[in-house]
Amino acid sequence: MPDWSAYRGVLVYIEHREGIAKKVGWQLLGQGKRLADKLEVEVMALVIGHNVGQLAEEAITYGADRVFLVDAPELKDYRTYPYSRASMKVIHEVKPEIVLFGATATGRDLAGAIATHLPTGLTADTTELDVEPHPSRLLQASRPAFSEKMMATILCKQYRPQMATARAGVFEALPKDPSRKGEIVQIDFQIQESEIAAKVLDFIQDQSKINLEEAEIIVAGGRGLGGPEPFKMLQELADALGGVVGASRAAVDAGWIKHEHQVGQTGYTVRPKLYFAIGISGAVQHTVGMQNSDLIIAINRDPDAPIFKVAHYGIVGDLFQIVPAITEEVRSRKGA
């Protein structure tokens, strides 16, 4: 067994767009802190971009003991080549024992490149992260397999750092605390624009797109709605609460609502404060995507529907009567 004692600490990559962090970075910082506490080491954040100093400060408020900041004009847009080079520079200097990325398009793109270069093992799309205490200090990175029917723990014994990408919405961020103290370390990184072949010509932000992963209140509907029309009724409840509409795959596959609304294994994993499951039976491929919501309310006419097992409050009955009644009650309570 090689001697890995120089590798200590947990490093978390903070993904952002134009300086606005994706939630998953803060969630992984929270989980990274839990792992670091068990290992009695620091949790560190990696921020790469241009003019992103405020993000480094924000990382401290979310729990980072130290933040490595790589800031250069060539790093304005995410591009694999300069970002992977900058990340590797930090990893070589800092020697963390664990490095975590969000399992987003960018996180997977970047982590895949870095792990091959280093080289080391990379566990994909994890939903559980734990560590064995000293002396083994092994990361136990667990991920769903075979359409979420099984879970498997992947280990990386012979290489350091141990790397993993992790699904958004699964882990809990620490509460933001402006009084937290931490250190920001500027990393000197030189690269010429002429060395970078890729040019980002444009980014077309999906304006109409609802952001399920970031939503705090979701009112989701399933096959029980019977068609596209009743989603308007869900939208009214969502509007009354300040939330967005989600859906099961059955509703999406039927063409009643767009895929960007889909919650679950092949849709989004969400972690809102409040989740309504309306006319959704509660198949495991759906519940893996929403079971970590803080408060779950299920409405279904079938008292034996499995969704009631994961719900905190359940109402048995006809959704076409219950949903408008709740919307009405919310509106009147708000005193509109």
Added chain:
Amino acid sequence: MLHIVVCVKQVPDSREIRIDPKTNTLIRIGVPAIVNFYDLHGLEEALVLREKYGGRITVVCMGPPPAEKALKQCISLGADDAVLVTDRGFAGADTLATSYVLAESIKKIAETWGPVDIVFTGKQTLDGDTGQVGPGIACRLDLEQLTYVQKVVGINMETRRITVHRHLEDGVEVVETKLPVLLTALKELNTVRRASMPGMLRAAQFKPVVWTTQDFPNLDRSKIGLKGSPTIVGRSWVPEQKAANTEMIEGDDVKVKARTLVDKLWQTDLPARFGWDQKAQG
């Protein structure tokens, strides 16, 4: 003229896999082996690019001998050549070892059929589902890497630059880079064609080129198969659904139930957090 390599993996159709409720193990018997469907979108795009710019398409698969069937399917769709990379020594590979063998194979394909301009992989597979092999190959061959491609806008053959649309969670990125490049394919990229009659006839006769460890004189044995794989699968188990302490809301009619539920909501911190308790303005 372009030389395009398409990486295809034969996978069990994981949608068909069931769990034996008694032993909590996978029931693999009778699960059909299919070409990972993202890879077929990579092949389709290669066919479209060949129609537009001319050139040739070589398909490569690392897998056990029955994976030959996957390659025949690619031939029936119009690929020019196909290579099966197969050896017991390759078994048990994780993504690091897989990308090593595929990168070595692509080097050998370049020696055999000419320099490679574009490599396609799928976005991810149905079984391992990591999406890591594409970036791994790009890295090892020093190719430009554009993942999650939903559209190839075009290639400027003079400047040898390619423009694509990448699909990200929050929008679409238009990006341009130089060849040679590795692209990972999404299903939005195209609609996969059906095999033509001549294609099927050719496939029926077709025998892919087979390469084993013997065919790679410079292969580093410590980087292949189980030995070359840093990740190991430890425990596996069937997850249980999280059971909450469910409280059923009872009531004589809908209004009572709705009111009871909303009362519960108003007892949480949600109204304060989301400003529901502030009387509407004006």
